[in-house]
Amino acid sequence: MDANNQKLYLRWTVNERIQHWLLAISFIVLVISGFALRYPDTWWAIPMVVGDSIDLRSLVHRIAATINTAVAVYHVGYLFFTARGRFQLKQLLLKPEDFRHMRDKILQNLGVKTKPVLFSHYTYWEKFEYWALIWGTIVMLVTGLSLWFENIFLQYLSLFYLDVARVIHYYEAILASLSILVWHFYFVIANPETYPVNFSMFNGYLTHEEMLAEHEGELKSILEKEHKTTI
């Protein structure tokens, strides 16, 4: 219950929130320092210039990459070795209904369908984003590591592989940054029903109204369960 005596629904545990914010901060630092490496003469790289050298931004990029990777590795362990993690993984698995939900939501927004779509714990946009993040992290990790430890990779692979890795690392970075900007920031910030921000990543809870707006399916099943137990 919150101050207004409204019922609150647990969305994120403290552990999950720490994972999110470590990921978020390291991601933003990676984006800024990464593009500063790709565009060395750019004005927004100036705070990262010490003397005439690019060294600081590559150091910053690698520290952030290490944090990002550590969170990713921890997260995989979390998914498989904790009960809460296994619950989350189960909720996150893609199902055919997610694609149907997307189709119906678009049709609803277009005014073709009037029946609202009832989302359960994760909406299709959250699931898609989650798996895109997993994919992006793997791609960036593999290409990034080969550029970082080039002398190890060059023992087994040709120099051309590093060129491919460099190109992929660059374009995947653009894709990832834009996805966060356009997709994630819309749903958790710019979305008129959520604005100014979805607070659950700060306090861990969703309000009844928020549940109703985006997770009506889950809300219904929770209420049904409560109803049964009270009877």
Next chain:
Amino acid sequence: MKKILICLGISLSCAFTIKAQDFVEIENSECFDCHNDPEIQEDATDSTQVLFVDEEKFTNSIHGDLYCTECHTDVTDTDHEEDLAKVKCANCHEDSEEDIMASVHGRLAMQEYPEDLPKCSTCHGTHYIAEVADTSSWMSSVNQVKVCKQCHGDASMIKRHNIAAESPIENYIKDVHGKLAASGDENAAACSNCHGGHKMLPHTDPNSTINRLNLATTCGECHEEQTEQYLISKHAKSLQEGSLDAPACNDCHLEHHIISKNDPMSPTATVNVSLQICSPCHASERLMNRYGLLTDRVTSYENSYHGLALRGGKATVANCGSCHGVHAVLPESDPRSMINPNNLAATCGECHPNASENFANSKIHLIAGTQEMNVLSLVEQVYIWLIFIVIGFMLVHNSLDFYIKSKHIRSQRYYGR
């Protein structure tokens, strides 16, 4: 006894001079009776007239064992005319005069400004001439630039004679040679070490020491190792074969502002080599087309991992010279070349010690049209389309959602439904 000494003096001076001039033997001490007194200078009729001669300094000079009258031949008696004729150094130094008259300085005498012709004394002084190796000599490394500056630091003189080089004296003073000379190093290159002494010729003259084709020999006087390497290079070979666009020493190192490669302002500094030395020629369509060379080497380098890091100021990263060599730049086909397939592993191995055979098999410069570049372009194309489609879909999806939700909230706010 005195007679014997005089005879000895005459025969000695005859032996050391090429063309002995008739003169009257008057003991120097007799001259110094008057001329060693500083007060005698007060009798000078104009500022150029030298009446006082320091006996000790003269005796220690390179001409110290000559009779005064050997140069001042018009003095036949201690009681001589007030106005003496100009000393003719060529009476002895005949070759020097010939060289000077054939040099760029000597030509002045025959052209519009004969008064600008430097005299022997302009450069060497008069009574106290020392050996060049002696730091008191006007022509020693430490002093020479001051002597040349008398004319070559004079803006009106430079303009009058159309001397193209930009502030050669000021720049030389600040460069490696000038600083070394100023520090008193007698081996430091002074003006004449490169330009020649009496026989100084304009760079357009095929015999000039600073002619493009002779520069390697001139610089090689001191920089033997570098010159040896340069002479086997493609650059030197092309130049000697008549491709005058091919670089000589000064095209990379400049002339009067030669700065150490350890100075980050130097074009030869690690971070500047690629952009300031190699690019001006190797990225020039006009030059490269003339010799059938590719221009996209430079851009392909700039966009490579090495190039990006270098543009960011990282000095440890490979520049053009790291792989191609600095002085001994040779084509891939030459077995001595650092980029010859047999040497590539060693060249790359300088920085990448674990590099395998695979490494050397890769194309270093990714040039349009090669198979590698086609694969890279494909990857790029796929990603560009992916970005447009995915982000495009997101924008459309979210814009629609935004519009519907905003409309809904607005109607709730204003109409309560």
